Amino acid sequence: MKVLVQKFGGSSVADLECMKKVRAKVLDAVAQGYKVVVVLSARAGQTNKLVEMAYQWSDEPNPAEYDALLATGEQESIALFSMLLNDAGVKARSMVGYQVPVLTDNSYGSARIISIEAGHFLSELERFDVVVMAGFQGYSMENRITTLGRGGSDTSAVAIAAALSAEIGTVDCHIYTDVDGVYTTDPRMVPKATKIPKISYDEMLEMASMGAKVLQIRSVEFAKKYKVPVWVRSTFTNDEGTLVTQEDESMMESVMVSGVAFDKDQVRITILGVPDQPGVSAALFAPLADHEILVDMIVQKASREGITDMTYTVSHKDLKRALVYTEKVAEEIGAQGIEYDDQVAKVSVIGVGMRNHSGVAAIAFSALHKANINILMISTSEIKISCLIHANELEKAVRTLHTTFGLDGE
Amino acid sequence: MKVLVQKFGGSSVADLECMKKVRAKVLDAVAQGYKVVVVLSARAGQTNKLVEMAYQWSDEPNPAEYDALLATGEQESIALFSMLLNDAGVKARSMVGYQVPVLTDNSYGSARIISIEAGHFLSELERFDVVVMAGFQGYSMENRITTLGRGGSDTSAVAIAAALSAEIGTVDCHIYTDVDGVYTTDPRMVPKATKIPKISYDEMLEMASMGAKVLQIRSVEFAKKYKVPVWVRSTFTNDEGTLVTQEDESMMESVMVSGVAFDKDQVRITILGVPDQPGVSAALFAPLADHEILVDMIVQKASREGITDMTYTVSHKDLKRALVYTEKVAEEIGAQGIEYDDQVAKVSVIGVGMRNHSGVAAIAFSALHKANINILMISTSEIKISCLIHANELEKAVRTLHTTFGLDGE
Structure with a gap:
């Protein structure tokens, strides 16, 4: 089975028009013979709306219930997106955190992933062309809904790629953002900045922590640990983007400084x-x-x-x-x-x-x-x-x- | 363990003020020494909003995804309500359909309850004072979210009362509505209509099917099958309401016609x-x-x-x-x-x-x-x-x- 993980953030799925653009990317991958795992964030603004509501209800919302509330955001986006895929004749289903299941610890609001059950997920990939998975959320051993913290959808995407890789060999993970890759520096400051075709996990970690906010740091750490090849790509172009991967000889020889x-x-x-x-x-x-x-x-x-x-x-x-x-x-x-x-x-x-x-x-x-x-x-x-x-x-x-x-x- | 099931509809939990009134009812029951199961619908208007969204996204929404989308409505209301309870110093947690779990068939949009796992639920009632359960929704053997159809929250409430009754003896189920009980006829048409203190399941079924829309018919059938005493009460008064229960000699003797x-x-x-x-x-x-x-x-x-x-x-x-x-x-x-x-x-x-x-x-x-x-x-x-x-x-x-x-x- 040839599997590809594609992750889209909240602004990529903000409304129906945006979702249709994202669908085109997914249909492309399906046409190339991939079984596709789509990882989505909540629609832009939705999480903020839920956070606001929580604080209207309580000055100090119960953390577990806060997570249960926030988790509705991705459930909404994955259900809507799966409808679109089914309408395009693609067999698709949504999966929230507990359906995967993405097992986490009990640190509500910033839970850490303990494990992902790949076996059941693979059998769903046999039955469906596309599985649309909720990013950002998990499920604790105490039968509670958890969330991974802001930006956790990147981590969800890398984690499912890692879990599947362990079963069927390397699964690539494409993280779609509003930029077309990782640059040598911020192009808004230096117009001569150039896109880096390939960067090591360690370099990416340093770039990310320095404010090149393309990928969440935790997701890069996860990718490094499980050797998941991560492509940073743009939702709005067909550019190849930047490959974040293991350091190799060729990279070390070629350039002293990457960014x-x-x-x-x-x-x-x-x-x-x-x-x-x-x-x-x-x-x-x-x-x-x-x-x-x-x-x-x-x-x-x-x-x-x-x-x-x-x-x-x-x-x-x-x-x-x-x-x-x-x-x-x-x-x-x-x-x-x-x-x-x-x-x-x-x-x-x-x-x-x-x-x-x-x-x-x-x-x-x-x-x-x-x-x-x-x-x-x-x-x-x-x-x-x-x-x-x-x-x-x-x-x-x-x-x-x-x-x-x-x-x-x- | 002394357990009481209380069900509140969408208009009872429409906003923060409404939810605070409902909380008072729940705190009353807790003060009386009950472990309370609160069954909630989605906040008034929320389900309609989600339905509207589904039809914006698709002319014929995939039924399974439609249910996954709608189920976010109760998840929202139970998380918010559990926050309020915790703020009042009551140990409370929310449970959506799959957390209970409420096992149903695969008839998306009008799923039938197959079974409810009472053992896990009872252990949660030992750990918490109140369990706030999502009405209207269930979980299928195929690992999908289902909904029971409009008004299904009544059925959820009766079903959990039935499941718990089987383990710990009769559990009463209080269904809160905007009327204070079942009347001999519609008081809007006949001002001399009176509240019926006690009515049999069969009579209630006939009354309900005739348009006395206090209880969903399915929930009454469920209550009859499992002999769950159901009280129809008002969210806005302290009236005892109407008890829907098994037919007994005294009822048959006293009146020829109930309504x-x-x-x-x-x-x-x-x-x-x-x-x-x-x-x-x-x-x-x-x-x-x-x-x-x-x-x-x-x-x-x-x-x-x-x-x-x-x-x-x-x-x-x-x-x-x-x-x-x-x-x-x-x-x-x-x-x-x-x-x-x-x-x-x-x-x-x-x-x-x-x-x-x-x-x-x-x-x-x-x-x-x-x-x-x-x-x-x-x-x-x-x-x-x-x-x-x-x-x-x-x-x-x-x-x-x-x-x-x-x-x-x-």
């Missing part, structure tokens, strides 16, 4: 005059973690006379709370004071090629220096170099690095 | 000069049955010289089609012609007491005669006498019979 990502949502907080004693970092970051404040970059200045500065970044939404806890700790540990700067941004170059090519960092720093861009903080990983810079220099920095690493298109 | 029902939706069709031969009735009624035209009363005049008249009644909506098939048959069997009268109505007196009291029919006919009401057709059953009369005499006929059989209140 330049950036993140405007950064605030830098500095604690001045920190006594350089063991345990100081823990004292500072433990309360932030306890209050679920995500710290991104961390830098500790070289100590001078037993005194140092600690600098870290958080997102704008966490600034106020971060300042409260940081001030408290600063006082406790006898620091001289704190200051913050919300006019900063992060630029990163990403590429598995860095593993084999030394000097990528040096090239990046030198290019920024030549462009008169001041680097405020640096952090590096095996396949990424990130620099914090002044926000008003971000665009120049992205363009500079994009050109420097030979990513500019025509 | 007067009527039906304005009747058209009389007559085939004139029918040759009185074997097979003529079959020739006429078979095509009507084949085309799902429901025939109510049938009368055949005494034959004279091998020639007779056949008269029957159908509802207004079936008139056109009935005439087509009847004309065709009339020609085939060599009848003289057909005529119809749509200015007729049916009035019926109903009561299990008739079984023991002779002469009820005579009293009824004589009363109508004294009131100068012409009887066009008569049909009788063990507990019912129906007369077809001219439509403009209906109100007089109902009042006359209501008074004659001592049903008038203050």
